[in-house]
Amino acid sequence: MVKLRPGTAGSNTARDHITVVDASIAAVPWPYRRNLLITTDGAGATHDFIDHLHDLARRRGHRLEYSIGGELGEREQNAIRLQPEDAWQHVIDADGKARDLDAAGVVELTGLLRRSVGGDRLAGWPADMRVICRRERPGSGAQLSLLEEADGWRYGLFVINTPGRQLDFLEARHRVHARVEDRIRNGKSTGLGRLPSTSMQVNAAWCVAAAIATDLLCRLRLLCLTGTMAHAEPKTLRYRLLHTAVRLVRGRRKRKLKIPQTWPWADDLLACFTFALALAPPG
Known part of the structure; x- marks a missing residue:
């Protein structure tokens, strides 16, 4: 949307x-x-x-269920300070392997925030909301809070309503949200980066067209492309596939697409058409 x-x-x-x-x-x-x-x-x-x-x-x-990024406020920082070091659990990397605790960790803060000294620090929030904290070593140039500079860790919070489950699974599930940045970048490359008019109505129509184009590219990668092309950016797809100078030839009651054999990605384009023609008709 x-x-x-x-x-x-x-x-x-x-x-x-x-x-x-x-x-x-x-x-x-x-x-x-x-x-x-x-x-x-x-x-x-x-x-x-x-x-x-x-x-x-x-x-x-x-x-x-939801998994919402949170803010590292004073109450959360106090809860982090009270966490014993052995409470931190392993974080899973992209390959499904546990990262070393010296590099990253995850812990739940809900108990300390709900039942620590000073009463319920989450009063007013839903009773089944949980607060999870993730930490990792900061990269160079990262902007850190005073707590993070003192500890040498960069902390990130998110809240969930999912009961049970291992913390490493919940952390990995929330981390997938980072792919949204890729979708935003792709949307800007497909037309949302610059609006063409000062008219609200014209720009609204442009946004609808750009959203449709973004959706079509996602479906193209999912259904018709393989290998590196299935993860290619819109600019790459435009240059290698969408802008290819093919010829439409008619004869013997048939229509044929002539793909230049000298085009470096001719095989990828042919495979794309093959997968598209093999799809079941809608409905």
Whole structure:
């Protein structure tokens, strides 16, 4: 979903998140709406948005879980200081292997925040909301808080409503949200980076067309491409496949596409057409 707003509108408000989530769920075919996971970055950690997600999760016959980035505030920093070192658990890398605890770790802060000295520090938030903290060694040039500079760790928080489960699984599941940055970059490369007009209506139509193009490219990579081409950026796909100078030849009641054999990615383009023609017709 692409939502075009006036330049004076606030950014990443709770109302924006609620609107986008509701519209996104409505776009999912009904049989697949019963088991959903909603993820956002720290901008989604607001009372209104999380309360809305809990209302959605309470619907009969539906299972909705969320994993929302959180803010490292004073109460969370105090809970981190109180955590014993042996409470930190391993983090799983992209290959499914446990990383060394000297490099990264994950721990749950919910107990300390709910039942530590000073009472319930999460009063007002949903009772089944859990707070998870991840830490890793910071890279060069990272902007750190005073706690992070003193500890030598970079901390990240996220809140969930998922009961049980291993912390390493929950951390890896939330980490997948980083792919959103790739989708944003791809969207900008497909037309969302520059709007063509000063007219709100023209720009709205442009955004719809760019969103359709982005969706078509995602489906193309999923259904018709393999290997490195299945993960190629829009600029790469345009140059190697979409802008290829093929010829349409008619004869003997047939139409044929003549792909230049000297084109370096002729085999990839031929494989793309082969996969596309093998797809079952819609409906």
